[in-house]
Every structure is written in structure tokens, then in C-alpha cells.
Amino acid sequence: MSDWTIQNGVLQQAEYIHSPNADVRPDPNDISLLVIHNISLPPGQFGGGHVQSLFTNTLNPELHPFFREIYTLQVSSHLLIERSGKVIQFVPFHQRAWHAGKSAYKGRERCNDFAIGIEMESTDDSGCTAEQYRVLKGIVQLLVEHYPLLQPDALVGHSDIAPGRKTDPGAGFDWGQLQV
Numbered sequence: 001m002s003d004w005t006i007q008n009g010v011l012q013q014a015e016y017i018h019s020p021n022a023d024v025r026p027d028p029n030d031i032s033l034l035v036i037h038n039i040s041l042p043p044g045q046f047g048g049g050h051v052q053s054l055f056t057n058t059l060n061p062e063l064h065p066f067f068r069e070i071y072t073l074q075v076s077s078h079l080l081i082e083r084s085g086k087v088i089q090f091v092p093f094h095q096r097a098w099h100a101g102k103s104a105y106k107g108r109e110r111c112n113d114f115a116i117g118i119e120m121e122s123t124d125d126s127g128c129t130a131e132q133y134r135v136l137k138g139i140v141q142l143l144v145e146h147y148p149l150l151q152p153d154a155l156v157g158h159s160d161i162a163p164g165r166k167t168d169p170g171a172g173f174d175w176g177q178l179q180v
């Protein structure tokens with residue numbers, strides 16, 4: 001992955017699918033936090049492309065009872081890493097994606113303002129595939145090299161910045177896989 005590149009905030013090796021659920025960062029240069037999430041739709045099921053539908057406001061509420069509860073949410077992340085390791089980008093990194101919600105990192109609120117959000121296709125318990133960890137590790141290294149304010153230790157889970165409200169990426173997520 002040493003040949004992966006970012007141009008105009010877009011990872012050139014990712015598939016790009018535009019999400020309307022994004023806006024301008026208060027300071028587009030302040031990209032200083034990486035937030036890891038997990039998602040699967042329906043919960044616990046992988047594949048199917050429903051995360052892409054959710055992030056593009058096209059999720060069909062008739063397909064599953066859970067979809068009826070969430071299909072009107074306006075959410076997104078910068079990246080989704082599927083079980084195969086395939087990467088999809090929804091929002092350029094210099095724009096604000098809507099993934100963290102009410103949150104705080106080291107006393108600073110509204111983490112979406114200054115964070116990049118990465119969704120892993122997994123559950124709290126499943127952990128990720130070896131390919132997902134490999135790709136994520138490469139992307140973290142690339143982002144740290146590309147964005148000067150992003151320190152290597154500014155890597156957190158959603159549950160770290162929204163404790164009591166969020167549990168992802170969960171106990172199954174192996175942080176040790178990201179060690180350089």
C-alpha cells in the first residue's frame with residue numbers, strides 16, 4: 001500500500017461514492033483526530049451494500065425492520081472498509097463527515113469538526129478480517145503522513161469520545177493490529 005495516495009482529500013485507491021451528509025469544517029486545515037467505528041446492516045450481517053445506501057440517504061425502509069428505525073438518519077463517514085478490505089470513500093477528508101455525534105476528545109467537543117471517521121464493517125464482537133486490519137493500518141500511516149496535525153497517537157474508538165452512548169468499535173476490535 002506504499003503507493004496509495006491522497007489527492008484533493010480523496011484516497012485515489014478507494015471507490016468514491018458521494019454522500020450528501022457532510023459540510024464544511026470550521027477549520028479545514030484542522031484534521032487532528034482519527035475515529036474508528038464499526039457498522040453492519042442489518043446488524044450482524046455483512047455485505048449487501050446497505051451501509052452505502054444509509055450514507056447516501058437511499059436506504060429502503062421496507063427491506064428490514066431495523067432499516068425503518070434508521071433510514072431517515074443523515075450520517076456518513078469518510079471511509080468504509082468492507083470485510084474484503086475494499087475501501088469506499090464518501091466524503092473528502094477536508095470536509096466534515098457526520099459520524100461521531102455528541103462527542104469530546106481531551107475536553108474538546110464536536111469531534112466531527114476535526115476528525116476523520118473510518119467505519120469498519122464489523123460488529124462489537126466480531127472483530128475485523130486480517131485484510132481489513134492490513135488496509136486500515138496502511139491508511140492510518142498514509143493519513144498521518146499526509147495531515148501534519150494528525151499525531152500517530154490521536155487514534156481513538158467511537159466509544160472513547162462518546163462513552164456511555166457508543167460502544168463501537170467494540171471488544172472484538174484488535175488495536176494491536178495497528179501497531180507499527
Ligand SMILES: [Zn+2]
Binds near residue numbers: 037038099158166168
Ligand atoms: Zn460509531
